[in-house]
Amino acid sequence: MTLEVIPIGGFSEIGRNCVAVKHDDEIVILDLGLMMDHYIELTESDDIENISGKKLIEGGAAPDINILKDLKKHVVGICISHGHLDHAGAIPFLANRFDADIHATKMTCEVIRNLTDRDRKPIKNKLESHPVNCRFKLTRKIEIEFIYMTHSIPQTVGIIVHTKEGSVAYLNDFKFDASPTMGPKSNIARIKELKGIKCLIVDCLYADKEMKAQSEKIAQQMLYDQLLNTDTDGRAVVITTFASHIARLKTITKLGQKMGRKVVFLGRSLAKYVHASEQAGVADFSDVNVIPYRVKIDSWLKDTRDYSKYLMVMTGHQGEPKAVLSRTLNTGLLRLKRDDIVVFSSKTIPVDVNIENRKKLDDHLKHNRIRIFSDIHVSGHGAREDHRDLLTWMKPEHLIPVHGGMKQLGAMKELAVYDLKYKPEKVHVLYNGQSVKLA
Ligand SMILES: [Zn+2]
Known part of the structure; x- marks a missing residue:
C-alpha cells in the first residue's frame, strides 16, 4: 500500500494551487486554481474568458496537470477548499480532463457554477456539495473530511484525505479568527482531535510574520x-x-x-x-x-x-x-x-x-x-503564531509548506525545525512535479 503527495501547482510559487494525493492506484486532486497575474497577462481580463486549458498551462497560468501523465485516469475525486480563483479558477478549463466528481461546500459549489455554467464554460463533472464539517466516503479506500476554517471567503474548509496508510491534511488557505464577523470560528476542537496525520500541506503566505492573524x-x-x-x-x-x-x-x-x-x-x-x-x-x-x-x-x-x-x-x-x-x-x-x-x-x-x-x-x-x-484591511491568511498553534495541535509527521515564495517557505521550515524540533528531512520544500512518498 502506498501514499504519495504529487505537487502540481503552487509549490515554491504563489497561485495556481493544485496537489494530488495518491493512495495505491487512486488519486484525489485538491484544488484547481489559476495564477492570476499570468492569467490576466494572457487574457487581459480577470474574468473567465474563452481560452484553452493548454494555453493557460503553457503560459504558467494554470497547474500543469500533465505532470500526472497517464495517472489522470486514476483520479477519483476533485476536492476544492474554497472559492478563490487561485484555488478554483482553473476548473472551467481543466476539470473536464478528469472523469471525477467535484466535492466542495455549498458556497464554493455556487462560485464554481458561476465560473462554469453562468460563464458558458460548461463542465461534465458532477458538483457535489457537502457541509462545512463532514466526513464522507469517496471510494472503498479513501474518505474525505472537511473541517471549517476562517478565511476571507465564506465556507472555506481544510481537507483531510483519510486512508489506511494515514491521513494527508490540506489547509490552504486559512487563519484562526477569534472574532469572525460572519460564520463560526475555525473548528479547532476537531483539529486537536485528529490522529495519524501523516502529512500537513499548509498555507505559509505569512510564515515570516511574527504575529497571529488579525481578526x-x-x-x-x-x-x-x-x-x-x-x-x-x-x-x-x-x-x-x-x-x-x-x-x-x-x-x-x-x-x-x-x-x-x-x-x-x-x-x-x-x-x-x-x-x-x-x-x-x-x-x-x-x-x-x-x-x-x-x-x-x-x-x-x-x-x-x-x-x-x-x-x-x-x-x-x-x-x-x-x-x-x-x-x-x-x-x-x-x-x-x-x-x-x-x-x-x-x-x-x-x-x-x-x-x-x-x-x-x-x-x-x-x-x-x-x-x-488606504489599507482598511486585515488579511485572511494566518501568520507564524497561527502556524505554531496548528502544528502543535495537529502534530503531523511530515510538513509541506505551500502558498509562499522561498522566504515564507524557509520561515515555515525554520519554525518547524528549530522551534518545534522537526527533523529537517520531515519538512519538504518542494517544486511542482517533485513528489514525496509517505508510505
Ligand atoms: Zn484564499
Whole structure:
C-alpha cells in the first residue's frame, strides 16, 4: 500500500494551487486554481474568458496537470477548499480532463457554477456539495473530511484525505479568527482531535510574520471608526474591496445603513460573488442595489445627480484599468470632486503591474484633491503564531509548506525545525512535479 503527495501547482510559487494525493492506484486532486497575474497577462481580463486549458498551462497560468501523465485516469475525486480563483479558477478549463466528481461546500459549489455554467464554460463533472464539517466516503479506500476554517471567503474548509496508510491534511488557505464577523470560528476542537496525520500541506503566505492573524472584527471596527468619524455630509463616498470578501461586503452594507445611505454595488465580479453567497444561503444582500453590467453601471453613474445619498461600492481595489473605479474615473462618468472620499478596504498585492496601476489611480485622485483612505484591511491568511498553534495541535509527521515564495517557505521550515524540533528531512520544500512518498 502506498501514499504519495504529487505537487502540481503552487509549490515554491504563489497561485495556481493544485496537489494530488495518491493512495495505491487512486488519486484525489485538491484544488484547481489559476495564477492570476499570468492569467490576466494572457487574457487581459480577470474574468473567465474563452481560452484553452493548454494555453493557460503553457503560459504558467494554470497547474500543469500533465505532470500526472497517464495517472489522470486514476483520479477519483476533485476536492476544492474554497472559492478563490487561485484555488478554483482553473476548473472551467481543466476539470473536464478528469472523469471525477467535484466535492466542495455549498458556497464554493455556487462560485464554481458561476465560473462554469453562468460563464458558458460548461463542465461534465458532477458538483457535489457537502457541509462545512463532514466526513464522507469517496471510494472503498479513501474518505474525505472537511473541517471549517476562517478565511476571507465564506465556507472555506481544510481537507483531510483519510486512508489506511494515514491521513494527508490540506489547509490552504486559512487563519484562526477569534472574532469572525460572519460564520463560526475555525473548528479547532476537531483539529486537536485528529490522529495519524501523516502529512500537513499548509498555507505559509505569512510564515515570516511574527504575529497571529488579525481578526476580521478589526477591519470592521476600522471601517466604522474611520468613516463614521469623518465629515461625509454632501460628499461622495466610494469603497473598493475584494469582490469575494462577503463578510467585508456585509460590514460595508451595515456601514451604509449607519451613514443613512443607500448601498450600491457596481461591478460584474461583485454581482457574481453576491449571487453565489445568496444562492448558498450564507448572506442576504436584498437591501443593496447590485448593478453588474457596464452599460447599466455607466448610466447609473451618469444619471445619478447626488452621489452623497449613496455608499458606492466598486471593483478595482488594485487600480485595474478595466475595473469600475479606474475606468469610470478615467472616462469622467464617475464625477468625484474635491474632498469626496475613496476608501481602499484592501491591500495592494505587491506585483509590479498592481503597484503601477495603483499609483496611476492615486495620482489621479490626489490631483483632484480627493481624500484617500488606504489599507482598511486585515488579511485572511494566518501568520507564524497561527502556524505554531496548528502544528502543535495537529502534530503531523511530515510538513509541506505551500502558498509562499522561498522566504515564507524557509520561515515555515525554520519554525518547524528549530522551534518545534522537526527533523529537517520531515519538512519538504518542494517544486511542482517533485513528489514525496509517505508510505
Ligand atoms: Zn484564499
